[in-house]
Amino acid sequence: MNERRHDGVNAALFCDLGQEAFVSAALAAFDGALLVTDDPGLLAGFERIGFAQACLDTAPTDTDRVAEALRPHLRAGRALVLDMGWALDPAMGAGAFDAWGALSERLAAEGGRIVSLYDRSMLIEDQLQAAVRAHAQFAAPSGLHPNPFWLPARMQDSGTLEEQLGFLLGRAVPDYAVEAEQGFNRVAARGAVPDWLDGQRHVQPAGYARSRWHILCLGPLRVYTDGYRRVDWKQPGGSPRKTKALFAYLLQSGERGAHADRICELLWPGEASEDTKRSRLHYVVAMLRKTLGAKTAVLRAGEYYRLNAPAGSWIDISSFEQLCRRAVTLQSHGDEAGALKILAAAERLYGGDLFEDLPQDIVDPEHEDWCLPKRVWLREMALKVQRDASVLLRKQGRNRAALEHAQKALALDPVSEVANAEVLRVFHAQGRADAMARQYRQYRAALDAMGASDEGDGVEAVYRDLLGRSSASGGEEKEKATKEKPKAGI
Numbered sequence: 001m002n003e004r005r006h007d008g009v010n011a012a013l014f015c016d017l018g019q020e021a022f023v024s025a026a027l028a029a030f031d032g033a034l035l036v037t038d039d040p041g042l043l044a045g046f047e048r049i050g051f052a053q054a055c056l057d058t059a060p061t062d063t064d065r066v067a068e069a070l071r072p073h074l075r076a077g078r079a080l081v082l083d084m085g086w087a088l089d090p091a092m093g094a095g096a097f098d099a100w101g102a103l104s105e106r107l108a109a110e111g112g113r114i115v116s117l118y119d120r121s122m123l124i125e126d127q128l129q130a131a132v133r134a135h136a137q138f139a140a141p142s143g144l145h146p147n148p149f150w151l152p153a154r155m156q157d158s159g160t161l162e163e164q165l166g167f168l169l170g171r172a173v174p175d176y177a178v179e180a181e182q183g184f185n186r187v188a189a190r191g192a193v194p195d196w197l198d199g200q201r202h203v204q205p206a207g208y209a210r211s212r213w214h215i216l217c218l219g220p221l222r223v224y225t226d227g228y229r230r231v232d233w234k235q236p237g238g239s240p241r242k243t244k245a246l247f248a249y250l251l252q253s254g255e256r257g258a259h260a261d262r263i264c265e266l267l268w269p270g271e272a273s274e275d276t277k278r279s280r281l282h283y284v285v286a287m288l289r290k291t292l293g294a295k296t297a298v299l300r301a302g303e304y305y306r307l308n309a310p311a312g313s314w315i316d317i318s319s320f321e322q323l324c325r326r327a328v329t330l331q332s333h334g335d336e337a338g339a340l341k342i343l344a345a346a347e348r349l350y351g352g353d354l355f356e357d358l359p360q361d362i363v364d365p366e367h368e369d370w371c372l373p374k375r376v377w378l379r380e381m382a383l384k385v386q387r388d389a390s391v392l393l394r395k396q397g398r399n400r401a402a403l404e405h406a407q408k409a410l411a412l413d414p415v416s417e418v419a420n421a422e423v424l425r426v427f428h429a430q431g432r433a434d435a436m437a438r439q440y441r442q443y444r445a446a447l448d449a450m451g452a453s454d455e456g457d458g459v460e461a462v463y464r465d466l467l468g469r470s471s472a473s474g475g476e477e478k479e480k481a482t483k484e485k486p487k488a489g490i
Helices: 020-026 063-075 084-088 095-109 125-133 153-158 161-172 174-182 194-198 240-253 260-267 274-292 316-332 336-349 372-395 399-412 417-429 433-449 457-469 474-484
Strands: 009-015 034-036 047-049 080-083 113-119 137-140 143-146 214-216 222-225 298-301 304-307
Touching (some): 009 095, 063 095, 080 084, 084 095, 084 113, 095 125, 161 174, 260 274, 316 336, 316 372
Parallel strands (some): 009 137, 034 080
Antiparallel strands (some): 137 143, 298 304
16 A cells, blocks of 8 residues: 655665666656755756765764755755765665664654665665665655555664564554554563563664674774774773784674683683683783773673674675675676676775784684685685676776776785786787786796796686787787796696
8 A cells, every 4th residue: 555645754765776767757756856966867857966965975974964964955845865875885884774764764753755765786785674674665656655664763772672573563554553552561471581571682772773883804903883983992901912803703703602712722822821811811801891882792601702792783794795796696687887886895895804903823823714714715705806897897998997906806816817817808908918928927927936837727828818819919929928938837
């Protein structure tokens, strides 16, 4: 059943922005709407303001400033259509969607009419999930429809799971809402097990959206709490090296956490007695709790310690992996422009090696491979992001931009076969046979330096194939390539 138009609207419009007829039909009910965007080609017939005028051009987003910037337009009786491209910066995480949902809900309660425009093809899983739950209505050519997945911000912050489910049931079936509004005795409803209500998985702590963590592991380890407040590892009396290492280790240990003995061996290998190590561990855990601003930030269960991240916390590794998968999906469906946008977002998010600023003895201890394999795998994913971007740009004839990405891939791994092969292909597309020969020599020299002269057959095959297809190189270049072939190896 369609929801009739009313003064307060907090709607989401999910679409392919290239389908202008669909978008225009869905927005037909909002005559004279003001478009907030930085995209000059989006909805050309709409009057518009830029993201900077709406205070949406900085991260983190100050929702109070955004509200102050948008209210004059809403009070003038205009509807706002907001291009959510501003929130796609992966460094913002899904929290930007949650924050915007709470703000648009507040403005709608004041009588404002807001439609948030999402390019669905550009959203990764975390972003799509956050966007779906952020708005009370969905906009479509058939009109406004109630969103059965929406929860008011007050209920997200402090409602129990039972209250949340009751609200959702009432929204889906109005008859159920009557019973939910009458209330009930929670303890009586659950029998003589009152502790069940205190379980963290059943009750979201008040203000969780403000206390959640924003964790950046790619590059130097950075953690933000309380609305993007960056934690200071340098606490008086503490050791930033140990505190940061403990956080990183527990983060990678998952929900179960890590055994005290393993933590001690990581932080103090071969040092002191076991009792001394345990005493030191207790102190470092206390310092980590202080650093994160809560005694409950690190929990202990027997011999295990684990991080207790607030609900809604975000980590860059997850978004990076989702972006990489999304780019592959778009490429497989022939959406090269969309894939390039997603690859650019993944490139921005990859700030460097996993836990780049941790000491080498912590990252690669003798007793446990807890970090290095994951670091290498993520670096390979980052290399593939650069290689894939180069391939797509080269197909479009944008060889200079393609070369930049191919060389970035090469910088991540100078002996990578896929990176070297792509650099050769770009040079061939540019008609630069001399650069191809130079690159191939550098590749062979790097393999020789590693004692891996017998490897590299794949790159050699690409090189010779390109020479054979290059009209500029001719027989002279082929003869030169043969003379340059190392004695050892291929």
